[in-house]
Amino acid sequence: GQQLNQSPQSMFIQEGEDVSMNCTSSSIFNTWLWYKQDPGEGPVLLIALYKAGELTSNGRLTAQFGITRKDSFLNISASIPSDVGIYFCAGQGQGAQKLVFGQGTRLTINP
Amino acid sequence: NAGVMQNPRHLVRRRGQEARLRCSPVKGHSHVYWYRQLPEEGLKFMVYLQKENIIDESGMPKERFSAEFPKEGPSILRIQQVVRGDSAAYFCASSPLGGQSTDTQYFGPGTRLTVL
Numbered sequence: 675g676q677q678l679n680q681s682p683q684s685m686f687i688q689e690g691e692d693v694s695m696n697c698t699s700s701s702i703f704n705t706w707l708w709y710k711q712d713p714g715e716g717p718v719l720l721i722a723l724y725k726a727g728e729l730t731s732n733g734r735l736t737a738q739f740g741i742t743r744k745d746s747f748l749n750i751s752a753s754i755p756s757d758v759g760i761y762f763c764a765g766q767g768q769g770a771q772k773l774v775f776g777q778g779t780r781l782t783i784n785p
Numbered sequence: 786n787a788g789v790m791q792n793p794r795h796l797v798r799r800r801g802q803e804a805r806l807r808c809s810p811v812k813g814h815s816h817v818y819w820y821r822q823l824p825e826e827g828l829k830f831m832v833y834l835q836k837e838n839i840i841d842e843s844g845m846p847k848e849r850f851s852a853e854f855p856k857e858g859p860s861i862l863r864i865q866q867v868v869r870g871d872s873a874a875y876f877c878a879s880s881p882l883g884g885q886s887t888d889t890q891y892f893g894p895g896t897r898l899t900v901l
Contacts, residue, residue, distance in 0.1 A: 680827075709892075716789070716876050716892035717828070762827055771880075772818065772841060773890060775827035 676701045680763050680776030687753060688784050695761060695779040696747040703765030706739050706746040707773065711760045720761075721748070750781075758783050788812065789893035790859075791877050797899045804864040804871070806896045810879030817860040818878040818890060819845075819852060828876060834860060867900045874898075 680697045687693060697706070705724055709717035721732050723739035723746060730737055737748045746765075750757055760780050764773040790809040798804050810817050815836050820828040830844040834854040845852065849867075854860040864871055874895045882888035 678827075714894075714897075716791075716878075716894045719889060719891070722889060764828075770841075771816070771833050771888070772830040772844065773820075773828070774830070775820075777827050778825075 676703075676765070676767065676774045678763055678765055678774055678776040680779055682779060683777065684780040684782070686782045686784065689753060689755060691753055693750040693753055693757070693781060694747060695763075696745060697763035697765075697776045698745045699765060699774075700744070701765075701767065702743040703774075704743070704768050705766040706737070707764040707766070708735075708737050708746070708748045709762045709764060711762060711778070713759075717762055753781075753783055755783055755785060757781060789877060789879050789891055791875075791893035791896050793896060794894060795897045795899070797901065798867050799901050800868055801866050804867050804898055804900075806862040806864075806875050806877075806898070808860040808862070808877030808879075808893060810860070810877075811881075811891055814879035814881050814891075816880045816882070816888075817854050818880075819860075819862050820876045820878065822874045822876060822895075824873075831862075864898075867898075869900050872898055872900045 708720045711717045721737040728739040734751045760778045763776040788811040819831040822828045832845045832852045833841040849865045851863045876895045877893045878890040880888045880890045
C-alpha cells in the first residue's frame with residue numbers, strides 16, 4: 675500500500691528557532707496536507723496543498739507541494755511554546771478520499 | 786476541530802465485549818471517515834461512508850469490525866468481541882464534498898479504547 679516517510683521523527687529546539695520537516699513517498703499524491711495533533715486531541719488541519727509546486731503560507735507556517743508530487747515540506751519560523759505537538763503530513767491520491775498519514779514529527783521546544 | 790463530535794471520549798472494555806463508537810459529523814457534511822491510531826504512530830484509514838452507504842472499507846479488518854452511517858443519527862463504528870490489540874485511538878472525520886480534490890476532512894477529538 676501507499677506509505678509516507680516523514681522526518682525527522684522528533685525535534686528538540688530552542689524557542690525562536692526555525693523548524694523544517696518533510697515527507698516523501700514512492701507514490702504520487704494529488705493533495706498534500708499538514709496536520710497538528712495535541713495530546714488527547716484529534717488532528718487539526720494547518721495547510722492544504724492542491725497543486726504540484728504550490729507554496730502556501732499560514733502565519734508562521736509555510737508548506738510546499740513538491741514538483742514530482744512525491745514530497746512535501748513544512749517550515750515553522752520563529753517557534754513559540756504553543757507550537758509543541760506532533761505534526762503529521764497526509765497525502766490523498768487521485769480519485770481516493772482516504773488520507774495516507776506519515777508517522778509524525780514530535781516537536782519539543784525548550785524555553 | 787470544526788464541530789465533529791465523538792463519544793465516548795474514553796471507553797474501557799474487557800476482552801470479548803463489544804465496543805460501539807459514535808461520530809456526529811459537522812452539520813451539513815454527508816461524508817464520514819474512520820481512522821485508527823496506535824501509540825506513537827500516524828493515523829491509518831479504516832472506512833469511508835456516505836449516508837447509508839459504505840464507499841471504501843479497504844482499511845477495515847474483515848472480521849469483528851463494522852461501520853454504518855444511517856440516514857438519521859450518528860455514524861457508528863462497532864467492534865465485536867474486542868481483543869487487546871484493538872486498544873487504540875479511533876478518530877472520525879467528516880467532509881462536505883467527498884469526491885472533489887479540494888475537499889477537506891475535519892477530525893473529531895477521538896475515542897480512546899482500552900481493552901483489559
